[in-house]
Amino acid sequence: MHPSTRTAVVTGSDSPMGRAVALALADDGFDVGLAYAADRDSAESTAADVRTRSVRAAVQRMDLADLPDSAAAVDEFARELGGIGVLVSCPGSTAVECIQRAVRYMIASGGGGRIVNITTASSGLGGLTGLLAAELARYSITVNSVVVPAAEPDFACPGRDDGEVAAVASYLTAPAGMFVTGAAYVVDGARIAMIPHSLTETGTRRPPHRANRIRSYTGRWAPTRWTR
Template structure:
C-alpha cells in the first residue's frame, strides 16, 4: 500500500466519525473529513488530525442527495490524491411505527443510510480498483442491523439493508483485494445522545448488561483494526459492539429487577 495512506470518514465532525478519523490518523492515515451542518466540529476534527502530523482535507457532504454527495466525495478524493479507506459513517433516523410512518420519511432515511452508502462505496471502490492496491470499506451500521429498534421501522430496515449491502460488496470486491465489513454499535456516548466519552464511564444504563454506554473510541478501535495489516482475512462481517445489548433477554431483565429490590 502507498506510503501516503488516506482514509475518508463521512460525518466525522463529531461522535463516532470524529473518533474514527483521529484513530486512523494515529495509525498513519491522512484523513478526508466530511460534515453536513457542523463545519466548526469538522474543523475541530481536522485540528486534532493535524496535531498528529497527518494531512486533513474537509468538504461538506449531504447525502440527502446521494449523487450530489458523491460528487463532493470525488472532489475530496482528488484533494487527497487517492483513497485507501472509506468509513461510511453518515446516517439519519426518523422515528415512526410501521402503521404510521409516511412514505416520504421512509425514503428520506433510506436515501441517506442506504443510497448514500452505496454511492460513496461505489465511488471509493472504483478509485481503489484504479489504484490497484486494494483497500478497505467499513460501513457503520448499528446493533439494529441485527435486531429491531421499537418505533423506528425505517432505521431498522435501512440498517438491515446496509448489512446486506456490506456482504454483497465484500464478495464483489474481494478479487480486487478490497475488504468490506460492518461495525454495529449499540448505545454510544455521542453528542447525538447528549453525551461525550467521559459519560461512557460515568453514566448508568441498567438495561444494558455492561451497565453503561459505549465510548466512541471503543468503536473507532475496531474500525482501526479493520484497516490494519492483521485484518486481511476478514471480510463481509458485522462486528457488534454493544455492551451485551444483543444478549439481553426477559430473564436478564427479570434478574436485574430482582437484584434492584
C-alpha cells in the same frame, strides 16, 4: 499489507463517533478526508487535531439530502489527498453512490482497499456488507461492518465509548485485518443479544427474516459499476 493509498475518508465526521474514528486513523498514519453533514465547525476542529498527528486533513460537506450531487465530495477528497484507500461510514452518513465512487478509486490504484460500515442492527447497510465483500474480494478490497446500538441523531449513546468503535475500525484497516472481510463486529454491550427474536407459530424463537431486504440490493451492484 496496507491499502497502497494511505488516505481514509470518514463520513459523519461532525459526530463524536466520526471524530474518534478520524483521530484513530490519523494515529495509524492515514491522511484523512472528513465528510460532514451540517456542523462544519466540528469537522474543522477534528481536522485541526488530525493535522497534529503529522498527516493531512481535508474537509468536505456530504449531505445525503443532496444526493447524488453531494457524492462529489468523494472525488474532491481523492483529488486533494491523492486517492482513496479506506472508507469508514458512520451511521446514517453515507449512501450507495458514495461507496461506489470510493471503490472506483480503490480499484484504479491497484492496491486494494478497506471499507468499514458502522451501522445499527436494523440498517440495510449491514446486510449489504456481505454482498460487497464477495463482489470486491477480487480487487483485494475488504468490506466489514461494526454494529452499534441505535442512538440519538448526534450518535451519542450512553454507556458506549466511541473510542472502542474507533479501535475496531482501526483494526479492520490495519495489516492485521487484511484477511477479514464480510464480518460484523458488534460493539453494543450485548444489547442486541438481549432483544427478543420474533416467535414462530410453534412458539420457538428465530431471527427476523431479512432475505428480501438483502436481495433488493443485488441488482445495484453489478461488477461493471466498479470500473466505469
